[in-house]
Amino acid sequence: MSSKDHILKSVRNQLVPSVDLPSMQQEWIQYADPVAHFGDVLAAVGGTAVVVEGLDGLAESLAELPVYVDAKKTVSCIDGLMGNIDLDRIDDPHALEDVDFALLPGEFAVAENAAVWVTDAAIRHRVVLFIPQHVGLVLHCPGGQVDDVIVNNLAEAYQKLSWQANQFGCFVSGPSKTADIEQSLVIGAHGARSLHVFFVL
Amino acid sequence: MSTSTKFDHPTNANRFNQDQARTHWHDSALWFIREKRDRMSKSLPEWETLRSCASQIKAHTVSKLADYLEEFEKNARARGAIVHWAKDAEEHNQIVLDILKKHEAERIVKSKSMLTEECHLNPFLEKNGIEVVDTDLGERIVQLRQEGPSHIVMPAIHLKKEDVSETFHQHLNTEAGNNDPCYLTESARQHLRDKFMQADVGITGVNFALADTGGIVVCTNEGNADLGVSLPNVHIACMGIEKLIPSADHLSIFLRLLARSATGQPITTYSSHFHGPREGGELHIILVDNGRSNLMNSDDYRNALKCIRCGACMNTCPVYRRSGGHSYAATVPGPIGSILNPLRDAKHHKSLPFACTLCGSCTDVCPVQINLHEQLLTLRTEVKNQKQLPVSKTMPMRIASWVFQRPKLYAWLGGIGKFFLRNLPRFMIYNGMNPWGKNREMPEAPSESFRQQYAKRAKKNQSK
Ligand code: SF4
Secondary structure, three states: OOOHHHHHHHOOOOOOOOOOOOOOOOOOOOOHHHHHHHHHHHHHOOOOEEOOHHHHHHHHHHHOOOOHHHHOEEEEEEOOOOOEEEEHOOOOOOOOOOOOEEEOOEEEEOOOOOOOEEEOOOOHHHHHHHHEEEEEEEOOOOOOOOOHHOOHHHHHHHHOOOOOOEEEEEEEEOOOOOOOOOOOOOEEOOOOEEEEEEEEE | OOOOOOOOOOHHHHHHHHHHHHHHHHHHHHHHHHHHHHHHHHOOOHHHHHHHHHHHHOOOOOOOOOHHHHHHHHHHHHOOEEEEEEEOHHHHHHHHHHHHHOOOOOEEEEOOOOHHHOHHHHHHHHOOOEEEEEOOOOHHEEEEEEEEOOOOOOOOOOHHHHOOOOOOOHHHHHOOOOOHHHHHHHHHHHHHHHHHHHHOOEEEEEEEEEEOOOEEEEEOOOOHHHHHHHHHOEEEEEEEEEEEEEEHHHHHHHHHHHHHHHHOOOOOOEEEEEEEOOOOOOOEEEOOOOOOOHHHHOOHHHHHHHHOOOOOHHOOHHHHHOOOOOOOOOOHHHHHHHHHHHHHHHHOOOOHHHHOOOOHHHHHHHHOOOHHHHHHHHHHHHHHHHOOOHHHHHHHHHHHHHHHHHHHHHHHHHHHHHHHHHHHHHHHHHOOHHHHHOOOOOOOOOOOOHHHEEEEEHHHHHOO
């Protein structure tokens, strides 16, 4: 008998009482000002959030970020803003080892835990979310309001998600961190040393 | 592997307690995390709803596990993942090795996976000439020290920064005596980046697998799992069959509970959802039983399969905090480990259900409502019935039971006990014969016994 059959048989041959699934429609937390809450929680986990006006506002805001200004190798997957490395011309993700700053599109934000949903739909090599020294996530607000791209809690977030083939998706909440050495929080373990979230109106 | 070679918890705990200052430090480090968890749980008014939903979803999944496993396999395959099944640790290790051989892989990066730890994958691969690097900082520290993790979420929680500094100085050539956590973390970052760049294959654990989409979810704070699997072409994900949940929608419940319970964070930094391999790559998913299906049969212990490995029960456990993870001599220590290990290997782990005060704190914090302390009590009875208890435990119980059946004798002995506690010199009370006096003061003998107080009060009430 194959191991699969063996496992399925031993799992199936058991008298386990049946239990119904709970309802997912509950009164999950709502925030009076989700955007403010998102900003507070993101600050608490080591990231920053700003609201900017259009691409010009984004460029201005980036120009105030030392880690962006000083970056030698940059990647941008945001229309209208160029990086100096073109992801489409790179076949081996290892070549992205020394990227300093990556500007990547986020799809929406979650107020409860300051997470931003990012997929590889518009990012050719997903390692570019993890390997750069610094990462900026850009959320376009089509209706001109931050509220359009933010949900209150994770339950609402999963309502928005669908699952395409071979898709990689990640909730990112703040920069990479560790507390493995005597519980001291250190930002910048393996992934990005800083995470900036831009809501572009 | 582990620093404790003995399986006897009291002996190992005793060794840990020899350094009293460190024991106190360990205790307060974990209590600090427990307090963070409390604050986080209070930030959500629906906390208890989340817990009961999580518990119910897990119970439901276990009740139809075979169907969900089949559904998961079908959907994962449809997305291009290759699904393997392993009855036990040996088969799991062999499957991993076969994949590595097929790809002529020599260097592996691994991110925290308690399952591969449980299967002793590292020594097996090393024996076969493959370099395995654990990439979670805490795991890397204990790997360099040739120790096992002492906690499932914070593998190096038993170490001080001086210990880490020494280890890194020895293995990574860092400055001697530089104990700055930032400096040490930075050195590890550089060292591990090299390993990521050189790796042929990335191995990860799985936090949740989704039957309805065939996807898997991996949660880390450092981003090590993601770096490890997005550079090489091959990703091997190793999961216990109990990691399955029916639907992606249910993730909202579990992700809201997991990090809050584990470290008091609102969510882990990275919660990555993998649905099939990336373009040109391979995704292997290994479904491992290794004793899990045995647990399903028992009404007493089935609940233990709900565990999402958050570690909250360890952080709160007064025994774990004062005896250190290594004292359990097991991959999963603490309250949940004291259930899982004896059920798998009763002979070796029979002392674990007794490493418990039955305070119930673990049950209170468990995000999936596992009745941990009740299971531990049931397990004790089982160990006793199997006649595995040492005489030092059974004899006093037999004597106590004999005394309790004779109330007059009990009252008389109580009086004697109070007299001795008050009047005997210290050395006659605090010695090897009295385990209760180890590292703690005995209670002060009250001036009046409960019986005396009760009798007095009854008299007073009568005369009213
Ligand atoms: S038993 Fe509960 S508290 Fe302990 S690790 Fe598992 S889920 Fe967490």
